[in-house]
Amino acid sequence: MNPHRPPVGDRFRRFLGRLDGTGRPGEVPAGPGDEFSAGSGPGAPQTAAGGRAPDQPRSTAPVERRRRGGGRRGGGEQLNVPPAEFTSYYGRPVLKPPVWKWDIAAYLFTGGLAAGSSLLAAGGQLTGRPALRRAGRIASLAAVSASAYFLVNDLGRPGRFHHMLRVAKLTSPMSVGTWILTAFGPAAGIAAVAEAAPWLPERGVLGLGRRLLPPVGQAAGLVAAATAPALATYTGVLLAGTAVPSWHEAYPELPIIFAGSALASGAGVGLLAAPRDQAGPARRMAVAGAALELWGSHRVEHRLGLLSEPYRTGTPGRLLRAGRVLTAAGVAGALVGRRSRVLSGLSGAALLAASVATRFGIFHGGVASARDPKYTVVPQRERLRRREAERPTVEG
Numbered sequence: 001m002n003p004h005r006p007p008v009g010d011r012f013r014r015f016l017g018r019l020d021g022t023g024r025p026g027e028v029p030a031g032p033g034d035e036f037s038a039g040s041g042p043g044a045p046q047t048a049a050g051g052r053a054p055d056q057p058r059s060t061a062p063v064e065r066r067r068r069g070g071g072r073r074g075g076g077e078q079l080n081v082p083p084a085e086f087t088s089y090y091g092r093p094v095l096k097p098p099v100w101k102w103d104i105a106a107y108l109f110t111g112g113l114a115a116g117s118s119l120l121a122a123g124g125q126l127t128g129r130p131a132l133r134r135a136g137r138i139a140s141l142a143a144v145s146a147s148a149y150f151l152v153n154d155l156g157r158p159g160r161f162h163h164m165l166r167v168a169k170l171t172s173p174m175s176v177g178t179w180i181l182t183a184f185g186p187a188a189g190i191a192a193v194a195e196a197a198p199w200l201p202e203r204g205v206l207g208l209g210r211r212l213l214p215p216v217g218q219a220a221g222l223v224a225a226a227t228a229p230a231l232a233t234y235t236g237v238l239l240a241g242t243a244v245p246s247w248h249e250a251y252p253e254l255p256i257i258f259a260g261s262a263l264a265s266g267a268g269v270g271l272l273a274a275p276r277d278q279a280g281p282a283r284r285m286a287v288a289g290a291a292l293e294l295w296g297s298h299r300v301e302h303r304l305g306l307l308s309e310p311y312r313t314g315t316p317g318r319l320l321r322a323g324r325v326l327t328a329a330g331v332a333g334a335l336v337g338r339r340s341r342v343l344s345g346l347s348g349a350a351l352l353a354a355s356v357a358t359r360f361g362i363f364h365g366g367v368a369s370a371r372d373p374k375y376t377v378v379p380q381r382e383r384l385r386r387r388e389a390e391r392p393t394v395e396g
Contacts, residue, residue, distance in 0.1 A: 103153050114188065120132060121137045131273070135269055184224055232262035233258055250300045264290055267285035268352040271286070287334075300365075311362075334347040
């Protein structure tokens with residue numbers, strides 16, 4: 001051991017003084033091997049042993065200490081604290097972004113299309129419009145079949161959908177939605193198959209099916225229409241029930257947006273497939289669906305404060321703006337083009353495209369809010385400040 005080497009404690013205190021900014025870099029060490037005392041000097045507030053001065057507590061902020069030292073020496077640079085950045089632990093997001101891919105966004109659209117088309121078919125059935133009824137039933141079956149494919153594709157194995165049917169939990173939107181889809185799918189399928197009755201032979205076993213299918217199809221069509229509102233809106237409840245900030249905070253609007261989008265897409269099917277003289281219910285559905293969808297989209301883009309930002313910027317913002325433009329154009333074309341088959345068809349295509357843009361915009365907006373920590377941290381701090389501000393009033 002070197003007898004001229006200062007004690008370890010003194011060297012450590014000098015090192016802390018250097019970190020605190022009390023010394024002046026560049027001076028010669030005080031003794032042999034005292035490489036940590038480079039910050040010591042006659043102007044530094046240190047003890048004879050080179051430690052921290054008693055009047056300078058260790059808890060003093062670095063900016064304040066540098067300001068005091070600069071005052072003694074006639075100068076000194078004031079440190080500026082950089083603005084806080086919303087980072088997370090080891091670069092990980094505060095929330096895990098949804099693992100859902102594009103197939104779930106497509107599932108949101110096809111589920112709404114199936115619901116809206118079944119309502120359109122029921123309207124055609126009850127008002128004696130066979131072309132409208134036929135278009136709605138066929139579109140409903142095609143859409144619900146696509147929904148089942150997208151859902152099973154996301155689950156990974158078909159057996160998982162079957163396993164979800166082993167329980168019925170009313171407090172779980174996923175469980176309730178599984179049963180809604182299970183009830184809707186067969187009813188929509190039977191109603192669509194009933195449209196093939198006129199092509200069956202009149203005699204034999206197939207002739208019996210020709211006579212029985214129309215009344216069975218009418219009953220099945222009404223059952224599908226009765227479950228269609230739940231099918232159209234449960235996905236909004238499902239998204240709002242997650243911890244994703246921009247989905248969770250928009251819980252009042254998401255079911256309304258999805259209901260309006262379902263009605264608008266069903267109306268688009270009717271405007272595309274039905275003759276002009278049978279498209280009256282489709283036009284009325286287009287107006288009602290557009291009103292709900294536009295009102296809900298406006299709310300989520302302006303009511304949520306900071307959490308509305310993901311719906312206005314980036315890809316979600318572009319999709320939702322395109323959805324609004326297409327919805328307005330589709331409704332205007334449906335009302336103006338009563339006598340034009342081409343304009344009605346274009347209006348129907350615009351409404352379908354608007355529904356796709358809206359569903360994908362809502363989906364990507366929620367994913368974007370989960371990836372950025374500020375959409376989780378800032379609203380939590382605001383809620384905490386509000387509770388603290390309201391606490392004295394409640395206690396008083």
